[in-house]
Amino acid sequence: MSSNRVFIFDTTLRDGEQALAASLTVREKLQIALALERLGVDIMEAGFPVSSPGDFESVQTIARTIKNSRVAGLARAVDKDIDAAYEALKVAPQFRIHTFISTSTIHVQNKLKRDFDEVLAMGVAAVKRARNYTDDVEFSCEDAGRTPIDQLCRMVEAAISAGAGTINIPDTVGYTVPSEFGGIIETLFNRVPNIDKAIISVHCHDDLGLSVANSIAAVQKGARQVEGTINGIGERAGNCALEEVVMILKTRKDLFPNLQLNLKTPEIYRTSQLISAVCNMPVQPNKAIVGANAFSHSSGIHQDGMLKAKNTYEIMTPESVGVPTNNLNLTSRSGRHAVKHRMQVLGYGEADYDLDRLYEKFLKLADKKGQVFDYDLEALMFFDKLQDADDFYQLDFLSVQSGSGILASASIQLRAGGETRQEAATGNGPVDAAYRAIHRITGYDIKIVKYQISAKGQGEDALGQVDIVATYNGQRFHGMGLATDIVEASALALVHVLNHIHRADLIARKKQEIQQEKTAGES
Ligand code: KIV
Numbered sequence: 001m002s003s004n005r006v007f008i009f010d011t012t013l014r015d016g017e018q019a020l021a022a023s024l025t026v027r028e029k030l031q032i033a034l035a036l037e038r039l040g041v042d043i044m045e046a047g048f049p050v051s052s053p054g055d056f057e058s059v060q061t062i063a064r065t066i067k068n069s070r071v072a073g074l075a076r077a078v079d080k081d082i083d084a085a086y087e088a089l090k091v092a093p094q095f096r097i098h099t100f101i102s103t104s105t106i107h108v109q110n111k112l113k114r115d116f117d118e119v120l121a122m123g124v125a126a127v128k129r130a131r132n133y134t135d136d137v138e139f140s141c142e143d144a145g146r147t148p149i150d151q152l153c154r155m156v157e158a159a160i161s162a163g164a165g166t167i168n169i170p171d172t173v174g175y176t177v178p179s180e181f182g183g184i185i186e187t188l189f190n191r192v193p194n195i196d197k198a199i200i201s202v203h204c205h206d207d208l209g210l211s212v213a214n215s216i217a218a219v220q221k222g223a224r225q226v227e228g229t230i231n232g233i234g235e236r237a238g239n240c241a242l243e244e245v246v247m248i249l250k251t252r253k254d255l256f257p258n259l260q261l262n263l264k265t266p267e268i269y270r271t272s273q274l275i276s277a278v279c280n281m282p283v284q285p286n287k288a289i290v291g292a293n294a295f296s297h298s299s300g301i302h303q304d305g306m307l308k309a310k311n312t313y314e315i316m317t318p319e320s321v322g323v324p325t326n327n328l329n330l331t332s333r334s335g336r337h338a339v340k341h342r343m344q345v346l347g348y349g350e351a352d353y354d355l356d357r358l359y360e361k362f363l364k365l366a367d368k369k370g371q372v373f374d375y376d377l378e379a380l381m382f383f384d385k386l387q388d389a390d391d392f393y394q395l396d397f398l399s400v401q402s403g404s405g406i407l408a409s410a411s412i413q414l415r416a417g418g419e420t421r422q423e424a425a426t427g428n429g430p431v432d433a434a435y436r437a438i439h440r441i442t443g444y445d446i447k448i449v450k451y452q453i454s455a456k457g458q459g460e461d462a463l464g465q466v467d468i469v470a471t472y473n474g475q476r477f478h479g480m481g482l483a484t485d486i487v488e489a490s491a492l493a494l495v496h497v498l499n500h501i502h503r504a505d506l507i508a509r510k511k512q513e514i515q516q517e518k519t520a521g522e523s
C-alpha cells in the first residue's frame with residue numbers, strides 16, 4: 001500500500017511527554033493538541049490511557065475536542081489496556097488504537113520472559129481485540145530495529161492478517177544506521193506477502209543522532225507514515241524531530257518528487273515555541289529548522305552573500321516554517337554596509353542618524369555582546385541622539401567591586417571638559433558607590449528622586465536601561481543610560497544628568513552675565 005501520501009504521526013503528547021521532568025496538566029496537553037491540529041498533523045497520539053487516571057482524562061478531553069486530526073491512544077498488547085484506550089477515545093470523531101509488543105530477542109527474553117511464538121500470539125490477539133472497537137488499528141513491534149529479520153517478517157504478516165491497517169517499525173533504542181534501517185523496510189516489502197494491505201510506519205529514537213536520517217531512509221524504501229515529536233523531545237536522547245523530516249521532504253522535493261504531506265509548515269515555528277514553553281524544554285539555538293540561529297547569518301561573508309541573493313546561504317525561507325523575521329544578526333565582523341542595510345530595513349534613512357558614530361558605537365557593543373540585534377541598533381541610535389560628542393562630562397572608566405558580605409566600592413574616571421578626574425568611594429551597593437564617586441568629582445548637590453531599571457531587548461542578551469530623575473537647585477533633570485552592564489548604565493544615566501545640569505548652569509551663568517552687562521550699561 002505504498003502510495004505517495006506520507007502521514008505524520010505526532011507522539012509529542014505520549015512519547016514526548018513521558019520523558020518530561022514534570023508531567024503536563026490536562027489543560028497544557030489540550031493546548032498542545034490544539035497547536036498540533038492547527039499544524040495539520042494527520043494523527044496525534046494523545047497518551048497512554050491505562051497508565052493513569054490523569055492520562056485517561058487528557059486523552060478523552062483531547063479526543064472530544066480535536067476535529068481535524070485523528071487521535072490515537074497507546075495500549076500494550078493486553079486486554080485492559082486496549083479497553084481503556086477505547087473508552088478514552090470513543091468520543092473522538094476519528095480515532096486509532098495503537099497497540100504494541102516487543103519483538104527483539106533482548107526484550108522477549110529479558111523483559112517479557114516469554115518465547116517469540118507466545119509474543120506473536122499476544123500481538124495477534126491484541127490487534128483482533130482492538131479491531132472489535134475500530135477499523136483503525138496500528139500495531140508496533142517494539143525494538144524492531146534489533147529484531148531478527150525473519151521474526152520481524154512473521155510478526156508483521158500476522159498482525160496485518162489480524163487486521164492492523166498500520167504497522168509500525170520502531171528503532172526503539174536508536175541503534176540502527178540509515179542503510180541498515182532502510183534495509184529492514186526494504187526487506188519487509190520484499191518478503192511479507194500481505195504488506196500491500198498496510199501502511200508501513202517508522203518510529204525512530206535519537207540515541208545515536210540518527211532518528212531523522214533513519215526515518216528518511218525508511219521513506220525512501222516505501223514507509224508512508226513517520227512518527228516523531230516536535231523539537232524531537234522524548235525518551236533519553238529523544239524522538240525523531242518531525243519538523244526536520246517534513247522540511248527535508250519539502251526542501252528536497254527533487255529527491256522525493258511525488259510525495260504529499262498535509263502539514264502546514266508555516267505553523268512549525270510557533271508550534272515548536274509553544275511546546276518548548278509548555279514542556280519547559282528549551283530549543284538549542286543551533287537546532288535545525290526551529291533553533292534561534294537556524295536563519296541567522298553571522299559572518300560578514302555570509303551576510304554579504306545574503307544581501308546579494310538569499311539562496312546563497314538559505315536553502316529554505318524562514319517564512320516557510322513561520323520564523324517571523326530573518327535575523328541578520330550583526331557581529332563585530334559585520335561591515336558598515338550591513339549596519340546601514342539593517343537600519344534601512346528597520347525604516348531609518350541616512351538622515352535619521354550619523355552612520356560613522358552609529359557604527360563606532362555598534363562595534364563597541366558587538367565586542368561586548370557578540371551579537372547585535374535590531375532592538376540594540378535602535379537603542380544605540382536613540383541613545384546617540386541624547387548624547388552629544390561635545391558633552392562636558394564623559395564617562396571614561398568605571399570599575400566596581402561588590403558581593404555578598406563585602407562593602408561595595410567603585411572607582412570612576414570622568415572627563416570634565418579638557419580635564420580628567422578620578423575618584424573612588426564605597427556605598428551600600430555598586431550603584432550607590434559609583435554615584436558617590438561621581439558626586440565627589442563634580443561636587444554637585446544632586447538628589448536622585450527616581451531610579452528605574454528595565455531590559456531593552458529580549459532574554460539574557462538584553463541591554464540594561466536605567467532612567468533616573470534628579471533634582472538640583474530646585475530643578476528636575478532626567479537622565480538615561482544604556483549598557484550591557486547595569487552599573488555602567490546607571491553611571492551613564494547620572495552622567496547624562498550632569499550634562500543637563502552643566503548646560504543649565506552655563507545658561508544661567510550666561511543670563512547672569514547679560515544681566516550684569518545690562519546693569520553696568522544702565523549705571
Ligand atoms: O519506541 C517505541 O518503540 C515506542 C513504541 C511504544 C511505539 O514508543
Ligand code: ZN
Nearest residue numbers: 015170172203
Ligand atoms: Zn518510542
